[in-house]
Amino acid sequence: MILIKSYRYRILTILALVLFTGVGFSFNSDKCKDEVRPVREYKTKYVVVLIIDGPRYSETFGDSTCQYIPNLSTVLAPQGVLIKNFKNNGTTTTNSGHTAICTGNYQSVKNDGSELPKFPSMFQYFLNEKNLDSTHAWVITSKGKLNILANTKNSKWNGKNTPSQYCGVDGKGEGYTNDAYTWRDAQSILKKYHPEMTLINLLEVDVRGHQNEWPEYLQAIKTTDNTALNLWNFIQNDPVYKDNTTLIITNDHGRHTVGHKNGFVNHGDNCDGCRTIYMIGLGPDFKKNFVIDGMYDQLDISATIAEMLHFKMPTSKGIVMDELFVTP
Ligand SMILES: [Zn+2]
């Protein structure tokens, strides 16, 4: 009923705009190729995407007490939108999950950093369309191998409009660094350049899981929960970013369901534990205290960012998550 209503409303709105105002239209992603949408102004001028690497949903929002994520559950989610049962519907490994988020396409990318994404990313499309240099978009990751997110193997786009990167040890695209250093360096970069688009990856949850260290894995979920709050406070205390920045917090993948294979130690298959993650969105254009169960997946993040920052991602398969936006 609601769907029918909103569809009818959308058609009527579009017809009215076409007939009476001549307002311009932009085409949406592939999933909705035939749908035209009116151009809408957003308050968001900057976007930060925080990817907490590989917590299992049963230790985050799948736990009704949310005991390991007090800040995400009681401080941040109420200030924005929370998508429970958000999904990685592609390959549930680190580089593939991050690639899906950045390009709007599921692709099995080699997980050792030796393979670039097939499609250009939101960073490249954004810098190109806005004619901005590389300091306006940053990839800042604890894992060096995630420097693949800054480029594509697509021959037309390879090496073009690439974002700046600070990945791994000393930002050199090698090894794994400590999340505390990543958070420190991310703050310096944000303060110095105020990029319009930034991705930050924190690795400790995933690493502790692979090391089969249950208490440390849980502690890492708490530590990253704290960093997420610190990041939001940093944004809201920064004179440039305050009130015009959207923060998206999500995961690249989950981990095996309890009782499946070696459980929290690993991930990478199709089990529900590996697929199920969450997404939190905070910012001036998102509703407050709005919770959705399911519906969306990783491909929809860059599509929604592209809508807010007004650039096109013709190769994206994602859809814009319109229902997250406040009513204009
Ligand atoms: Zn990962």
Ligand SMILES: [Zn+2]
């Ligand atoms: Zn699994």
